[in-house]
Amino acid sequence: APVVFYPFGSVAGDTVNISVEDENSTLVDLWRPFVFFGSTYNKTYVNSNGYLTFNQSSSEFFIQKFPINGSEDIIAPLWTDIDVSRNGIISYQQYSNGSVLTQVTQDINQYFPDLSFTATWVLVATWDRVEYFYHTGTAGYDTINSTAYFVIPGSINGSVIPNLMNSSNVNVPGRWAFRVDGGPHQNNLQENIIGVQMRVTSFSDLTENGNIEIVLEKLQQELVEFGLPSSVKLNLRKIQKTQP
Known part of the structure; x- marks a missing residue:
């Protein structure tokens, strides 16, 4: 298995964060500029509760579900209430040469075959065997004002968080990959078309202009709530009115 x-x-030479409950944020000066949906950063904060920020550190442990519509860009492997003073370590390391860059180059070109990518720098941040209090979390990313965001399905449902180790968008269980430089199809590695047949009860005549658009908009909001990207589009193929 991959x-x-x-x-x-420590065996890989990582810098290990100091173990302080809920208040541990380490500033990392990046060796290369990092572009995140149009914003360029030269530093990041590795925060103890499972996420990266760029403009300021954060000790926020009350989980906020994306989209936040806030003032901070966030990358969240799993944002939850973590206590590293009791168990686990948080570590990070940057690479500008060697086998890690070679592996990353191979992986990204496999996941994004049209990109022709060569890694020149990599930051690896890891939350290893950390203890957390709440059985909820948020995994994915969010941008300033939530102009782009993604929620990994299942990450906001405490009962299925352990199943994240089996989920993926690149056919490697436990791994998700995203293009975040603002390029095309940054949320999806491939376009998916799904056909759905539904029976809806409504007090309004959905065959009248405008009413079905309201239903489609509500359905789109529900799908985004369950983790689909905000760019998901719904097109109506056929509607048939039936008697109660």
């Missing part, structure tokens, strides 16, 4: 994680921890 290896999910890149090398991490």
Whole structure:
């Protein structure tokens, strides 16, 4: 089976964060500029509760579900209430040469075959065997004002969080990959078309102009709530009115 994680921890030479409950944010000066949906950053904060920020550190442990419509760009492997003073470590390391760059180059070109990508720098941040209090979380990313965001399905449902190790968008259980430089199809590695047949009860005549658009908009909101990208589009193929 493919290896999910890149090398991490003290054995890999990582810098290990100090274990302080809920208040641990380490500033990392990036070796290369990092472009995130149009914003360029030269630093990031590795926050103890499972996410990266760029403009300021954060000790926020009350989980906020994306989209936040806030003032911070966020990358969240799993944002939840983590206590590293009791168990686990948080570590990070940057690479500008060696086998990690070679592996990342191979992986990204496999996941994005039209990109022709060569890695020149990699930041690996890892939350390893950390203890958390709440059985809810948020995994994915969000941008300033939520102009782009993605929620990994299942990450906001505490009962299925353990199943994240089996989920993927790149056919590697436990691994998700996204293009975040603002390029085409950054939310999806491939376009998916799904046909759905539904029976809807409504007090309004859905065959009248305008009414079905309201239903489609509500359905789109529900799908985004369950983790589909905000760019999901719904097109109506056929509507048939039936008697109660």
